[in-house]
Every structure is written in structure tokens, then in C-alpha cells.
Amino acid sequence: MWLWALVIVGLVVVVAIDLLIVDRGEPREFSMRQAGIWVGFYVCLAVLFGIGLTVWAGAGTGGEFFAGYLTEYSLSVDNLFIFYIIMTRFGVPRIYQHKVLLVGIVLALVMRGIFIAIGAAALSRFGWLLYAFGAFLVYTAYTLVRDHNRQDEEFNENILLRWARRVFPTTPDYVGSRVTVRVDGKRMVTPMLIVMIAIGTTDLLFALDSIPAIFGLTKAAFIVFSANAFALMGLRQLYFLLGGLLQRLVYISYGLAFILGFIGVKLILEALHENEVSWAPQIPIWVSLAVIGVTMAVTTVASLIKARRDERTISPVEPSQTEASQAEAPQG
Template sequence: MICTFVVLAVFFVVDLFVIGRKPHVPSTKECVQHIIFFVAMALVFGALLWWVAGSRPAIEFYSGWLTEYSLSIDNLFVFVIIMSNFAVPKQLQKFVLSVGITIALLLRGIFILAGSALIVRFTWVFFIFGAFLLFTAFKLISGGDDDEEYHENGIIRVLRKVMRVSDQYDGKHLRTTLDGVKYFTPMLIVFLAIGTTDVMFAFDSIPAIFGLTKDPFIVFTANIFALLGLQQLYFLLGALLDKLVYLPVGLSVVLAFIGVKLIMEALHGNSLPFLNSGRPIHAIPEIPTWLSLVVIVVAIGAASIASVIKMKQIEAQSTGAQK
């Protein structure tokens, strides 16, 4: 376990301080190479987990990683809006994403530990997690979770009131001097916006992965692998993000499925006096882990394929109209 965290920490340090030491806009080739590498590492990690601990933990990891990765792609919509809202220069966006995602990872670690402790002591919390995921799935499918505009959270609004923040960037610096007065640059606010916003997303993603596995180690590693390569994916997808029209539908199916799974597990392990004379309902079937993986792959895969087909249809219609 310690070895795993050391290796993953090295990945982050290399990505942040070696690859990202020079602010730049990564090329398509660079983005593809990084994404392939991190995806391959996730697949290798799952295979090693299968070899060391058996098929169940490995399938739980793959299911959790795919779910977190898919949700992270959806989160990139908001990252695009944040970068635009704060007018972050193109050459600094990779650096901003690196630091912001690192902040988010640290905060997610705290959230995962708290969630794990809560689940161990109070299994009925699955009712809350399940209901929340069903509500989130409904918002996605109905368009109620549409992030067309970024709204600053309370932490950033407070900081703006108590700190001097300039309107100009000074490279990667957090502090700058204007007319002899020290100011924080917008870079600090952007870091916090990316990090805290990603933690807000964790209220969707962390309950979702706890519906697939109870092991904090798998939950945390799946989150790490989902965040690795996210900045390269941001640049690779770019303008394509708004063309993934059916991704919310696929995500809503996944979240609804996991929400139902959580509620079924809660019913299986908790007593409900008005349903079963105060005894846990052990007759409730448990959804196997392999079925969760199949549902996730099929839902996200079908949504992606449908989006590509839709995009080609729109392009064909646009070309025909121009002729």
C-alpha cells in the first residue's frame, strides 16, 4: 500500500514540477501520450490488484476508476468556464490545472477518510448517498445541472473581501507589486476555484464510488488515477466538450444505477420496523460487482458513440447547408 502511494505521489510530482515546470499549451501529441500513459498505468494497477488480491478488488477498482474518470470529463465543462471567467492566459492553464487538481486531491483524501469512517459506523448513510445520487441523476437527465455559468463559491467571495486581489496576472506568481502596493494575483483565486469546485464535485463522485466498493484504498487510488491526466484531457478535448451531448445521459444512467445499488445494500443491512418487524431485510438481492462494471462500460460507451454519431450528423448537415 505504501509503495502504491509513493509511486502515485511520484506521478504527481513529475507531472507538476517536471513536465509542468515550463508554462505552455501542450500539443495534441503530448496530450495523447500522457493520457495513454496514465490510462495504461490504471489498467496495469488493476491487473496487479487482480494478481495480488483477486478479481473482486480489481473489478471494484476498474468500476470506480471508470465512474470517476467519466464524472471528471463532465467536470471539465466547469474548468473551461472557470478559465474563461478568470481570463487565465493559455500558456498558464496547464500549470493552474496541475496545482488546482493537486489541491483537490488532498481535500478529497480527507473527504474519503471521513466518508469511510461514517459508513463503517452508520451503514444507514447509504440511504442518503443513494437518494442523493438518484437526485443528481435526475438533474443531469433533466438539464438541471447545466453549468453554463460559473458562480464563485463562498470561500472565494470572502477572500475577495478581506484580501487585495489585482486584475492582472504576473506569470505563475501569487503576489505582485502595483504602484508600491502588494497584491495577490488572480492566480491564487483560480487555484482555489479549481480545487474547491472539484471538491464540490466529490459530493457526487465519492458517494458513487462508495456504492461500488467499501475499501478506502480502492476509493482513493481510483480517484488518483481519474485525476491523473485530467489536465491533458482538458486541452485535448477543448472545443469537443460541448459536442459530447449524450455524456450527461450516460452519467445519469450510471449514477441512478449506483444509487439503486446503494439503497438495496442499505435495505439488506439495516432494520426497517415498518417493513420487516425491525429485522434487516436479507432477502434483498446484492448486485454483483461485475454487473456494475458492465453497466458503467455500456452506459458511458453508448453515450460516447451516440455523441460522435450526433456530431457527425450535425457536421454533415452544416456542410450540406453551406453547399
Template sequence: MHVSVLVWWLTVIGIGGLLLFDYFFHVRKAHIPTLRESAVWSAAYVGAAILFGIGVWLFGGSDMGAEYFAGYVTEKALSVDNLFVFLIIMASFRVPRADQQKVLLFGVTFALVARTGFIFLGAALINSFAWVFYLFGLILLLTAGNLLKPETEKGHSGENIMVRLARRFLRTSEHYDGDKLMTMVDGKRVLTPMLLVMVAIAGTDLLFALDSIPAIFGLTQNVYIVFTATAFSLLGLRQLYFLIDGLLDRLIYLAYGLAAILAFIGVKLVLHALHENNVPFINEGEPVPVVEISTGLSLTVIIGVLVITVIASLVSRKGRAQNLSSAARRYATRLLDPECDPEECADTYRRLLAEEKHLRTLPEKYQKKFREDEKLMDLLHRAHEAWDADYTRT
């Protein structure tokens, strides 16, 4: 289906309007979004993506509609995985909870701009060089393998090369000034750590794009579908972060599910490359008669793997134990932040007590594991001491 210039412009204006709406009505005043606010707006953005997909299905046909939904679901799943890294980055920079919305929205905006550039670059390469499908397939297979390796927070710290360069050449303060990018220190205007956080998010987004763009090109080569599926998967990511913040650590099998999906799409790309082959040293430059994977089958596999992955994670005792432990660690770290707002700290302390209560209801083998974690025990002890010393109210 050919997409007219008018439809392209209307789509870009609509997506740009949604972003501007977020900037002017949601993050203009720093605040911690409630669960209800996050749920309502997450549902609104997902609903908008589904309605758009139905429109594509009606006006573009079932194949085009299936390609959109396969791309959207895949990119959304990868975006949820990205939230883990955003969480680590903001924790390492100790971003105040109320200011995290602005950081996330900047990340979404930068990701949308960067990935749009990658999309058109990828499309140009595919149109010019058929062997690019082999390259994209290899990238996805390697990424799938990397997802199966154990990850640490250190591997996703905020100190990437862009941050190190920013620290070296830019004068920054040690403390935040709300969500401002600049502040005054000793009569001089300097940059705040908020800029470094945004630089870290931007650098991470560029790395994510190297995985996500080949993944969606493995499902469709229609640039309009690639762009809209990517854009709608990013819109609402900020609200989704606050909605599933407490469940992120519970999804312990998500990496395995994403690895399976990326490996599946990687194989699909290689098969397509063989079918369109013109590389001289493969079958003398002639197409190879191989079976190609249909879009309908791709959509079924992607949704099926994600459903199994999420259900397995949610019913897993290990997942629940890890979720409680990570939440307690996160709340304790927040309490030890000297810039923690008193009202926010009071809410954090209540949450910490609730997590510790739930920890004591876990099977003995998990409780023993936590008691043997000296760093966690010391962190919780210091958090309680800090609360007793600074935040107890009579």
C-alpha cells in the same frame, strides 16, 4: 483482502511521486502542450492505472480487481464531466492558454487531498452507521436527476462563494503576471487573478467530491480501492483536458450517460442498505431480503453505458454542430482578450477560420440556427475586426 501498512505507504509515495513529476517537469515552464504531448502522457497515465488494476486483480482476486476497475471507470467519467466546468471557469477568468496547465494541476492536487479526506470520513461513517448507505444512495439519485436538467455557463461561473470572499478580503490585481500568484502594482505587492482561479477550482472540486465519493462507495467499501481508483482517475486529468479540449462540447449525451450510471449506483446502494438494514422504522430494524447487484454486473453496465453515450455523441450531427459552434465562440473570445499573446492569437485565428469553414459545411438548418444567434454573430464579427486591426502581418 487486508492491505498492509507497507503497501499503503508505497502506494501513497508512488502517487505523490507522479504529482511531483508533473510539477517539476511539466508545468515548471508555462507552455501550451501539443496534441502529441497530451496524447502520450494521457496514454501513460491510463496505462499506469490499468497496470495497477491488473496488479490488484492478480494479488487481490477477481472481485477486488473488478471493484477497482468499476471505480476507476466511473470516477474517470465523472472527471471528464468536471472538465466542462473547469473550461468555463478558466474562460470566465480569461486564463492565458499557456498558464492553464498550472491551474489544472493545482485543481488535481487539491481534489486528491480533499477527496482523500472525504474517503476516510465516508469510511468512518459507513463503519459506524449502516444508514449512511441510504444517504449516499439518495445523494446519487438526486445528482442523477440534476444532471438531466439543462445547464448554463452561468450556473458554473467562476464567481462561487469562495471567490467572492477572496475578492472581498484580499487585494488582487486586474491583470495576470504569467503564472505568478503575486505581483507588484504601484510599488505594492498584490495577488494576481491566478489565485482567484485556483480558489474557484478548489471550491468546485469540493462540490464534485460530494457526488463522486458516494458513487465509488456504492461500488466498493474497500478504502484502499476507493483511494487508488480515485487517485488514478485524477492523475493525467491535466493532459486529458488538452487532448480532448476540442471534443468536450461534442459529448452532448455524456450528462445522460452519467445520470444513468449514478442512478444505477444509487439503486445499488439502497439495495445494499436494505440488505444490511438496522434502521428501526424499516422492517422493524431487520435486514430486508433483496437482490444485490454484483460488482461484475456493475462494471458491465458502467462500461456499456459510457460506450453507448460516447458513440451516440460522436455520430450525432447535433453534437458536431454544437462542438463547432462552441469552439468558434471560444476562439473568438480568446482573440478579444487584450492580454492575448501575439503568437497564441495567430494560432487561435487560424483555428477560428477552420471552425467557420466547417460550420459552412453543416446542414442548412444548423447554419440558419447559427445565423440567428445574434450574440455569436456579433462575437465573430468583433473577433475578425480585432484581428484585422491589431494582428494582421504584412
């Protein structure tokens, strides 16, 4: 319990420092340098936490954390595509986007904590859920590959978001970074609150993939929560750091599909192994860690190479306007 309390208090302190340093003063755009520093800070924090777990609880526990953290961080990169679409659809000014992401991510972290507690309790009581989680991850992997070439830029509002739009009177425009405002004596919410709800609830829907995936790597609720927390905390800075790079990661869905499929099969094999099926192996955590790391590295490098080749193909050398006008001029 003291370890749970220490991690939660530490997260609250980090969020407070983030708000105090990054969001102090007048709203401003998030610079690439600032985003890079904060992403590095959160990654180092996660690495130090993992090393501490390894020293305190052994290499197996530390390996489970790093495998879970890498998986959640990789899935979070895919989530950034949807965050970008939400920001674009609601027309959020860039100077307010980092605040929207912070509030939405904190909201998602609270909801994920509840979801993790329910999932851990259910797994400890109903062993057959391992088969269900494994089958669901394999199906999710299939859908990622199936829908890879028909990703559209539409955002379908979930039930909670539609309910919020219907219940809360909303101003037509943003009022700075405020979430509520009084208009003609009547309290109204601004689009800022609606966007925060969209980010938070959408990330919760993503948890339907990521939480079963990490439970396929470890059954310890503490490791599941801490890996999710560290992956989410650096997400908003990663959003600004990647920027236009998101559109270049063309093979990211294939990489994530392979990882989810691998973890799904691993879950089913472990369930069979626990039921004393002789031929079902128990895959060690170092194999999972290697598969996840190598897959993301290969898909990232391959995506960047393909993007560079496409740019060279799509951008042929065009004649200058002067040469074109000379070619079109009547010969005298």
C-alpha cells in the same frame, strides 16, 4: 499502512516528474500530441495498478478498483465542462492553463482524501447512511436529466472563492504564472491564485456526487482514494486532449445520470440485503463494471454520431460570392 504510504509516495513522485518534464522551461501551450501521450501514460498506470491489486488481493478487489476508476473518470469528463467555463471567465492564457489545472487538482486530491476518510468512518458507524447516499445519487441522476437542455455557461462562485476575493488584495492582470507579487512594497495575489482556488474548490463540490457513487461500489477507503487519485491525475491532460470534443458529448449527462441512478439503486438494495431483507439482491461487482463501461461507450458513440449529423444539417452548401453577385447584378 505500507500500501497507503506506497501509493501516496508514488503519487508525489509522479506529480514531481510531471512538473519537471511538462512545466520545465518557458511556459508554452499544451500540444495535442503531448496531451495524448500523458493521458495514455496515466491510463496505463491505472490499469497496471488495477492488475496488481487483482493479483495481490483477488478479482473482487481488482474489479472494485476498475469500476470505481471508470466511474470517477466518467464523472471527471463532465467536470471538464466547468473547468472550461472557469478558464474562459477568468481569461487564463493557454500557456498557463496546465499549471492552473495541476495545482487545482492536487488541492482537490488533498481535500478529497480528507472527505474520503470522514465518509469511510461515518459509513462504518452509521449504516443508515447507505440509504441516504443511495437516495442522493438517484436525485442527482434526476437533476442531470432535468437540467440537460438548459445548461448555461455561468459559473457561480462558491463561499471560499468569494472570501478569497474579499480578503486577498488582487492585481488587475496576470503577472506571468506567478501567484503573488509585490506592488509598491505591498504583497498582492494575482488572478492565477484565484483561478486555482476556483478549480480546486469546484472539484471538491463535484466530490459530493462522485464520492458517494464510488462508495456504492466499494466500502474500502483505500480503493476509493486510489481510484479518485488515478482519475484526477490524468485530468489536466484530458482537458487539452478533448478540446473542442467536449461540446460534442451531448449525451454525456444522460449516461452519467444512468450510472449514478444505477449505483444509487444498488446502494439501497445492498443496504436492504445487509438488513436481511429477503427479496433484496446483492449486485456483483462485474455487473456494475459492465453497466458503467457499456453506458459510457454507448453515450460517447451516440453523442459523436449526433454531433456529426447536426454539423451536416447546420452547414448546407451555400452559393459562392461570385454566383451570388451574378444573381444580384442587374440584367442588361
